[in-house]
Amino acid sequence: MSLFKFKVSAPNVRVNIPTRGLNLNTQARTIWAIGGGKGGIGKTLITSNIAVYLSWLNKRVVVVDMDLGGANLHTSLGVEPPNRTLSDLVMGRIEDIHDLIQPTPLKNLGLISGAQDPVGIANMRHMQKARLLRKFREIDADFVLLDLGAGTATNTLDFFLLADKKIVVTTPEPTAIENAYRFIKSAFYRMLRASSPSPYVRQLIETAMDAKNSRGIRTPRDLLAEVNRLSPLDGAELDKRMHQFSVSLIVNQVRVKAESDIGKSIQMVCERYFGMDVENLGYLPYDNAVWQSIRRRMPFLLEAPNCTAVTHLEEILRNLLKTKR
Numbered sequence: 001m002s003l004f005k006f007k008v009s010a011p012n013v014r015v016n017i018p019t020r021g022l023n024l025n026t027q028a029r030t031i032w033a034i035g036g037g038k039g040g041i042g043k044t045l046i047t048s049n050i051a052v053y054l055s056w057l058n059k060r061v062v063v064v065d066m067d068l069g070g071a072n073l074h075t076s077l078g079v080e081p082p083n084r085t086l087s088d089l090v091m092g093r094i095e096d097i098h099d100l101i102q103p104t105p106l107k108n109l110g111l112i113s114g115a116q117d118p119v120g121i122a123n124m125r126h127m128q129k130a131r132l133l134r135k136f137r138e139i140d141a142d143f144v145l146l147d148l149g150a151g152t153a154t155n156t157l158d159f160f161l162l163a164d165k166k167i168v169v170t171t172p173e174p175t176a177i178e179n180a181y182r183f184i185k186s187a188f189y190r191m192l193r194a195s196s197p198s199p200y201v202r203q204l205i206e207t208a209m210d211a212k213n214s215r216g217i218r219t220p221r222d223l224l225a226e227v228n229r230l231s232p233l234d235g236a237e238l239d240k241r242m243h244q245f246s247v248s249l250i251v252n253q254v255r256v257k258a259e260s261d262i263g264k265s266i267q268m269v270c271e272r273y274f275g276m277d278v279e280n281l282g283y284l285p286y287d288n289a290v291w292q293s294i295r296r297r298m299p300f301l302l303e304a305p306n307c308t309a310v311t312h313l314e315e316i317l318r319n320l321l322k323t324k325r
């Protein structure tokens with residue numbers, strides 16, 4: 001039986017993305033995670049609208065609400081809160097992750113809700129988390145989109161790191177930018193620590209994770225310099241892994257032209273000080289049609305398909321589909 005049994009068709013929409021040359025014929029499912037340090041910046045909004053667009057491109061999509069404390073992805077898609085949630089899986093009440101997928105009014109788009117039982121998931125043991133991460137990979141869909149909660153909790157970072165595309169959302173506000181840097185840096189260190197075979201390099205990474213450490217390591221570049229000083233061989237290895245890591249950036253709620261360049265600045269800073277590759281996906285303008293559609297519990301793509309935000313979303317999606325990672 002198909003998971004996507006709801007066949008309510010989308011309104012008369014024009015898909016403006018020419019699909020030629022894009023990476024749409026994914027054999028294995030592709031996981032995209034949408035995170036960012038701060039709440040209220042548009043992660044859920046972006047996740048739900050990207051999901052809707054992918055479903056229009058005839059891709060089977062499952063969105064997962066990973067904002068465990070404040071799950072609201074269902075509302076942005078106009079569906080009721082599901083009865084079964086991820087905590088049923090984590091607590092072993094459900095074995096097959098497909099039993100959690102709730103249909104949405106859109107053909108090809110399913111939803112898995114975060115835990116309504118915050119205790120269960122927030123205190124997940126290592127084994128339970130590893131099992132959950134594996135289950136995400138088993139979902140029978142072309143795209144799995146993870147809508148992450150705010151903050152840099154280790155669970156959030158691990159779900160972010162699992163993804164093929166690690167998407168960070170920020171707004172032009174200094175507080176949001178600061179949180180985005182913190183989020184990127186935390187994820188970066190966590191990845192480096194998990195993949196470092198050398199115990200003393202892991203120890204140094206832990207030191208670096210403390211922003212006020214006494215060794216003066218303030219950025220991943222400083223960390224690399226310190227490792228290089230102690231062991232050039234480990235330094236070369238670390239440098240390689242740093243360059244393999246990449247995040248993709250979306251700036252949301254842009255109100256004036258100058259703010260549209262913020263993505264480029266963040267990209268430059270991350271390259272210079274973190275030694276990390278950042279893909280600048282584009283930006284979404286602040287658009288009244290966007291928040292108005294949320295009030296009506298509808299994705300803006302469905303509610304206001306001609307608003308300016310749609311053109312920008314298409315540009316972002318085109319960029320996302322160009323590369324796999």
Ligand SMILES: Nc1ncnc2c1ncn2[C@@H]1O[C@H](COP(=O)(O)OP(=O)(O)O)[C@@H](O)[C@H]1O
Pocket residue numbers: 038039040041042043044045046252253254284285286287288290291294309
């Ligand atoms: N581009 C935008 N234009 C207008 N309003 C926006 C835009 N992006 C986000 N918002 C507003 O911000 C609110 C929070 O967005 P949401 O996706 O729930 O944030 P997050 O998931 O990051 O907490 C939305 O409900 C909407 O009112």
Ligand SMILES: [Mg+2]
Pocket residue numbers: 043044045067072147148149
């Ligand atoms: Mg959210």
